[in-house]
Amino acid sequence: MRNSVERIHQMVAKEFIQIFRDKRMKAIVFVIPLLQTMVFGYAVTMDVNNIPTAVYDLDRSPESRELVRRLSASSYFDVRYAPGSPAEVQDLLDRSRVTVALQIDRGFSADLHRRIPAAVQLLVDGTDSNTGIVALDYANRIILKYARDLAPAGSAPPVRIDLRQRAWYNPELKSKNYNVPGVIAMVIMLTSLLLTSMAVVREREIGTMEQLMVTPLKPVELILGKTIPFAIIAFFDMILVTVFGILVFDIPIRGSLVLLPLSTAIYLLSVLGIGLVISTVAKTQQQALMSTFLFYMPAVLLSGFMFPLENMPDLFQYLTFINPLRYFLVIIRGLFLKGNGIDILWPQMAALLVLGSVVITLSVLRFRKRLG
Amino acid sequence: MKFIRIKAIAKKEMLQIIRDPLSLAMGFLMPVLLLLIFGYAISLDVNDIATIVLDLDRSSLSRELVTDLTASGYFKVVRHAEHHREIGDALDAGAARVALTIPTGFSGDINARRTATLQVIVDGSDSNTATIALGYIAALSDIYGRRIGGVSLAPIIEIRARVWYNPELKSRNFIVPGLIAVIMMVIAALLTSLCIAREWERGTMEQLIATPVKTPELILGKMTPYFLIGFIDMGFSVTMAVMLFAVPFKGSLFLLSVISGVFLFGGLSFGIIISIITKSQMVSSQISVVATYLPAFLLSGFMFSISNMEKPLQVLTRIVPARYFVAILKGLFLKGSSVRFLIADAVFLLIFAVVTFAVANRKFEKRIG
Numbered sequence: 001m002r003n004s005v006e007r008i009h010q011m012v013a014k015e016f017i018q019i020f021r022d023k024r025m026k027a028i029v030f031v032i033p034l035l036q037t038m039v040f041g042y043a044v045t046m047d048v049n050n051i052p053t054a055v056y057d058l059d060r061s062p063e064s065r066e067l068v069r070r071l072s073a074s075s076y077f078d079v080r081y082a083p084g085s086p087a088e089v090q091d092l093l094d095r096s097r098v099t100v101a102l103q104i105d106r107g108f109s110a111d112l113h114r115r116i117p118a119a120v121q122l123l124v125d126g127t128d129s130n131t132g133i134v135a136l137d138y139a140n141r142i143i144l145k146y147a148r149d150l151a152p153a154g155s156a157p158p159v160r161i162d163l164r165q166r167a168w169y170n171p172e173l174k175s176k177n178y179n180v181p182g183v184i185a186m187v188i189m190l191t192s193l194l195l196t197s198m199a200v201v202r203e204r205e206i207g208t209m210e211q212l213m214v215t216p217l218k219p220v221e222l223i224l225g226k227t228i229p230f231a232i233i234a235f236f237d238m239i240l241v242t243v244f245g246i247l248v249f250d251i252p253i254r255g256s257l258v259l260l261p262l263s264t265a266i267y268l269l270s271v272l273g274i275g276l277v278i279s280t281v282a283k284t285q286q287q288a289l290m291s292t293f294l295f296y297m298p299a300v301l302l303s304g305f306m307f308p309l310e311n312m313p314d315l316f317q318y319l320t321f322i323n324p325l326r327y328f329l330v331i332i333r334g335l336f337l338k339g340n341g342i343d344i345l346w347p348q349m350a351a352l353l354v355l356g357s358v359v360i361t362l363s364v365l366r367f368r369k370r371l372g
Numbered sequence: 373m374k375f376i377r378i379k380a381i382a383k384k385e386m387l388q389i390i391r392d393p394l395s396l397a398m399g400f401l402m403p404v405l406l407l408l409i410f411g412y413a414i415s416l417d418v419n420d421i422a423t424i425v426l427d428l429d430r431s432s433l434s435r436e437l438v439t440d441l442t443a444s445g446y447f448k449v450v451r452h453a454e455h456h457r458e459i460g461d462a463l464d465a466g467a468a469r470v471a472l473t474i475p476t477g478f479s480g481d482i483n484a485r486r487t488a489t490l491q492v493i494v495d496g497s498d499s500n501t502a503t504i505a506l507g508y509i510a511a512l513s514d515i516y517g518r519r520i521g522g523v524s525l526a527p528i529i530e531i532r533a534r535v536w537y538n539p540e541l542k543s544r545n546f547i548v549p550g551l552i553a554v555i556m557m558v559i560a561a562l563l564t565s566l567c568i569a570r571e572w573e574r575g576t577m578e579q580l581i582a583t584p585v586k587t588p589e590l591i592l593g594k595m596t597p598y599f600l601i602g603f604i605d606m607g608f609s610v611t612m613a614v615m616l617f618a619v620p621f622k623g624s625l626f627l628l629s630v631i632s633g634v635f636l637f638g639g640l641s642f643g644i645i646i647s648i649i650t651k652s653q654m655v656s657s658q659i660s661v662v663a664t665y666l667p668a669f670l671l672s673g674f675m676f677s678i679s680n681m682e683k684p685l686q687v688l689t690r691i692v693p694a695r696y697f698v699a700i701l702k703g704l705f706l707k708g709s710s711v712r713f714l715i716a717d718a719v720f721l722l723i724f725a726v727v728t729f730a731v732a733n734r735k736f737e738k739r740i741g
Contacts, residue, residue: 022652022655024650025655035666042682042685096703125535126545126706129542131677141511164490171496173502175500178499178500195654284395287395293402293558297402297409298409301413310420311414311418313413344465
């Protein structure tokens with residue numbers, strides 16, 4: 001037993017020397033998680049604001065200007081152009097300079113004064129369907145609000161409903177609070193998969209695997225020696241993103257600081273296991289890289305990281321049950337934002353434990369077979 | 373530069389690829405898989421938001437409001453709560469994302485024409501869904517209020533909305549064209565970023581150096597087979613987009629091919645630069661993820677619109693080549709854009725291709741050590 005520990009220790013030491021002999025790897029282990037945190041913290045948002053807008057105002061009346069003022073006063077529309085002809089409107093949309101064009105025809109204010117419905121035209125670039133839907137919705141609301149404000153005073157008050165809204169866990173509805181904890185899960189997955197699978201395959205590709213096999217290392221020790229270093233790097237990345245997220249992006253962490261490393265460890269079982277399985281399938285680093293991506297991309301897309309699972313067709317929802325990322329995302333967001341404890345997160349942790357045991361067993365069996 | 377030497381290197385690389393059928397198969401499988409997921413699984417529309425209702429009023433008016441919510445298709449009542457505590461539990465456990473409380477006296481207030489109160493709590497952790505859900509509830513309760521109050525629904529301003537280019541606002545039409553750019557970039561990153569580093573690692577670079585092949589010939593020869601694979605993937609993707617997903621293609625196929633060729637050339641040259649600089653497959657693979665895959669995915673405007681990003685990032689997207697290709701693809705597919713509209717973006721891709729190829733040639737040192 002003591003020998004075994006010693007051998008694993010040596011193997012881990014060798015692995016670290018090998019990874020970090022290339023000084024660039026040290027930088028990579030730092031930079032990749034931080035870059036991803038930055039991009040997801042700043043860039044990735046489905047929130048729609050500052051929609052580039054053109055207003056073609058043919059009426060040029062106080063009423064039409066008031067409508068335009070209301071549009072630009074909301075943070076949703078950024079009125080950038082005042083085209084002078086329909087051709088210009090068309091051109092702005094064709095060139096994607098604007099997403100929305102509002103045309104106020106001559107007679108708008110006159111119609112309003114005569115209390116007959118006045119028409120405005122709203123042109124929306126539907127290429128980006130998400131922005132298109134939201135833009136239509138916002139524009140409708142602002143224009144209808146204006147219409148109602150114009151309604152004659154003294155008419156019977158409609159039923160008024162006071163909607164008291166509150167958002168729990170993330171009161172200002174900031175997308176970074178949702179995305180940054182998720183980055184931890186993604187970074188751990190990509191780093192562990194790629195490093196594990198490539199490190200094993202590299203030994204095979206450059207022929208040093210045979211040298212390892214003539215050493216007294218037992219297969220299980222070899223596996224541990226190959227995975228422990230990447231588990232350590234994954235833990236390091238987890239702490240790095242957590243600290244960075246809290247300090248730079250002001251992400252709250254409301255849950256237990258013990259559960260975070262514990263659940264990370266359980267999650268690593270599956271992820272490292274999958275990395276090992278890939279390493280038994282791939283013969284070259286090229287294959288390892290391709291297989292990693294072939295697994296990683298669907299895993300991210302079908303995890304609920306960016307796209308809610310509820311909106312997916314049933315078949316794809318079932319597929320997500322074998323996706324470790326799915327469970328870890330619930331855990332990590334629960335820990336950061338909701339302050340969930342083990343009483344709520346145990347089903348996800350149990351699922352990860354089961355999934356992890358299955359994958360690890362499978363990978364060890366396959367790995368031994370490949371060695372023998 | 374001799375064509376025969378480019379051909380020889382291309383042939384060698386081609387043989388090497390064919391001897392690795394697994395990688396080749398994955399190179400073809402990747403676009404198909406991504407298109408299937410984006411075409412079938414992912415939708416940006418928010419429907420059936422899990423909702424828990426605590427109806428303390430228990431009146432026909434309160435029930436009517438709940439019916440309005442579910443009939444809209446946006447909300448799905450997963451539970452009728454009896455007590456406030458249940459709301460906290462359901463949101464904590466993620467069983468519901470929205471909790472609607474109708475207080476006692478809701479119908480009384482309405483009948484007395486007083487302002488009636490509704491309480492909505494959303495799970496804000498998914499900020500996007502939460503924002504949309506709040507918007508829907510506000511709109512639905514507004515319509516409800518006006519209907520119950522007997523107010524005419526016709527406002528004084530009539531909005532004539534028209535949606536151009538994608539009249540039904542299908543998210544598939546929006547995502548799939550841009551996805552093709554992402555796929556091209558990923559292929560370029562995954563395939564070429566290893567192809568030079570591999571030769572160094574295995575020691576076969578020395579043999580190549582010993583041959584009379586010149587740097588540009590070597591790089592062009594190396595790129596040729598990947599260019600072919602990329603182009604086949606492109607053909608696959610466009611065919612799938614049009615045939616399977618019924619995304620309209622309004623532009624010119626000839627323009628598409630020419631511009632794709634330029635983009636692919638730039639993308640592959642970029643992968644080769646990474647491979648040349650790192651000389652290590654492990655480092656290469658990591659860098660190519662950061663330098664090509666992530667920007668193409670996140671900063672190209674393929675899904676996350678650039679005008680919503682913070683200003684410094686918007687500036688950063690200007691150097692992401694995929695951004696220009698995404699704009700071109702969306703234009704070609706949905707708008708049927710002509711050369712006149714695409715030329716600015718296409719020129720950038722051309723500059724990118726020329727510069728990366730030149731850099732790749734400069735960086736490659738045909739000597740050992």
